[in-house]
Amino acid sequence: MTATITTALPTVNARIYPRGGLDVLSRDEVARLRDASTGMHDLLRRCALAVLTSGSTSDDPRAAQELYPHFDIQVTQQDRGVRIDLDNAPAMAFVDGEIIRGVAELLFAVVRDLAYTAMELAPGGSQDLESSAGITDAVFGLLRNARILHPTDPNLVVCWGGHSISRDEYVYTKQVGYELGLRGLDICTGCGPGAMKGPMKGATIAHAKQRRNRTRYIGITEPGIIAAESPNPIVNHLVIMPDIEKRLEAFIRLGHGIIVFPGGVGTAEEILYLLGILLREENAHLPFPLVFTGPTASAPYFEQIDKFLRLTLGEAATSRYEIIIGDPDAVAKRMASGIRKVREHRIAQKDSFYFNWSVDIPLEFQRPFAPTHEAMAALDLHHGRKPHELAADLRRAFSGIVAGNVKEDGMRRIEAHGPFEIHGDHDMMQSLDALLRAFVAQRRMKIAGEYKPCYRVVA
Template identity: 50%
Template sequence: MRVLLNPLDGMNLLSQTEVSKLQKSSNSPLYALFKSCALAVLNVGNESDELYNEYSDFEINLLSRERGIKIELINPPQAAFVDGEIITGIQEHLQSVIRDILFNSSKYETTDFNDSVEVTNAIFDILRHANVILPTDLPNLVVCWGGHSIKEKEYRYTKEIGYQLGLRGLNICTGCGPGAMKGPMKGAALGHAKQRIKNGRYLGLTEPSIIAAEAPNPIVNELVILPDIEKRLEAFVRVAHAIIIFPGGAGTAEELLYLLGIMLNPKNKLQVLPIVLTGPAESIAYFEEIAEFVEATLGKEARDLLNIMPDKPAAVAQFIKDQMVNVRDFRKSVGDAYQYNWTLNIEPDFQHSFDPNHENMSQLNLNLDQPKTRLAANLRKAFSGIVAGNIKEQGVLAVKEKGPFILQGDETLMHRMDKLLMAFVEQGRMKLPGSKYEPCYKINIL
């Protein structure tokens, strides 16, 4: 089957030079990544681990035309089409893949991503190019983090939170996948519909290795693919006006540790960024495990940054709504933008890309005797590696070839990590429902 797509708005206004660059990129080593990401967005709703085996004959090409490009699909998933026409939302996601994987790769190939200021500016530029940096008079974007593998009752709870936020005119940003990333968007869409809000925003921020393994959910109406996990995390905290954390696994722990490491920086002491941990009453064990781990490793100051509000959807939404005034007042007092938090200080250790290979994972400093912000950065990297070993193609292959990643450090911290990770496993938070989890890590005590 061969399908030719005319580009939607934007892609039909490319210069010949830009078209040439896109074609060059689509024939480079980047093509494999581009192809896998394109296949993922074309196959929205299918959570199969065998996606690339099922569509081994799939190809995507960019064809030059005087007015821009055409997109050629060969043997694409039929689920992306209705009566022979591609679903509009899926085509929008497909063009986001072209924009962010190919266009940005050439645009930022000479950027010094070791320079903190350049990183922050590049992230802003990527978001602005994707038209997600929008003028606003009142902060209203709530970032929701949580696991892709959650229980049905937890999923329904995330939808209820989203619904309550939507009724209050708040918009949603998530990692754009299934589970706790889909629920708040779905709920908010209903809340917006009831309030006759026609420009509701459901912003999905992802990165190449995740989107290739985990397609964006169908509710996402603004999709941005950042270059790597570190840029994605920075994008989250710079666009956020509040952050809600639902139950999750290693990925959610990574996000939380990243956030705490930044907020513990004395330069961010005056920042106003509400953080709420919430879920149904049945999830209290999850929050207890997280709170205990945070306080035991990063101290009471870190624990005090967390507002734990289980089983209170309306109260959570009202709290977040009330906090928007404080966020606005703070941004106004320091002359910062409402759309992008420039004044948030993020140290280079949280910005530099971390390659979770066996050598780097084994050399992480996982000892309590170090500054709390540095410990948070190293713990974040450890959990990032576990996420890679669980779901990212390169990490999964590395574990299959060389065995589990080795995490080693002092006895107290290693016991804490082992206890937390085992709780995630027992609660079924490390894999998609229905699959058996084989640990991609091994804990060693130095």
């Protein structure tokens, strides 16, 4: 790599030559990454800037672009491989003119995944994105291209939780991660700060104590959210899925168990997505350990989540999760025990350890949801529906609020047309409104600054 440090701003101009995992690209892939007319180059620029500012504490997706308005990235295919040119890149990603190795790996992952998506998942591409099986195959193909599907014993724990959490909650996530790491379990999160970073940080110490060298700290994100939740520095395998629905499916297909820490609307979206799938009759037999946990002070948070789930999805939903408060050791033991049952089940069903083919995910959970004002107002949030069908629409409601909070497209819609309106049965809307008000009061919506709701709940 050659680098020239500029003096006017804390930026760096650099040429980087990737090694491993991104050795070559086709001319067509490079051309698509450079294409400004389709928006692909702007997408590449925004995602690259997010990883170059890895560790940022801001959750405003436009903050990095405002700080580095002249940043640009170009990908070139040469006879000897791929070259990445960075202009006016954040100096925080470099040490003595050399890019930090971990940041470089995340940057290569951005180029790799966007190139794959541009070719394989674009309109007219080779993937069938109209059928449930076709979408699952697309998720598999992207994960395989990212080289994170390994036929090893089940040991991957997905950790969900908020990017904006209290100090006590963050410390607790580290303690849980430490206990998981002592038991040889690897971590997968949404790759950002807060509850997505804590378990990885705790596991690194435990893995070091156990002298585990081949460890996985997988971060799964998507273009709409990566700018607001830039990858934390511990992530050593980054995957960018094309949309939130494929991101959520990737979590479930990859993970052998899931732990949910306190969070906001994004965490609620994830819970509803998973429960909506596990409540389907086709998945009733499927072992899938699911634990909600936090420090003692977070007990009221989970009581309110539990109350909301009982009201909306029914008592049957509670059989699919366990709540453990203030006991990291018990959480890790429960997860390790649950994963052993997953292993036994996969062997009996002749299912792979590295990708959960047997879980049935219907098309209504896979189709991308565009949170427009019309779509949000049309959500069917009423009693009398099958639990998994109601869960699908509740998930979309929370997904729309996430978009209005931290995604550029959603923020623009709110600025132009005002808050989203969410309609439904009176008791359900009362419970939803109380839950959202609690998120606001507990500062779970935004890391800093006053939060202005992007939604209005209408009974």
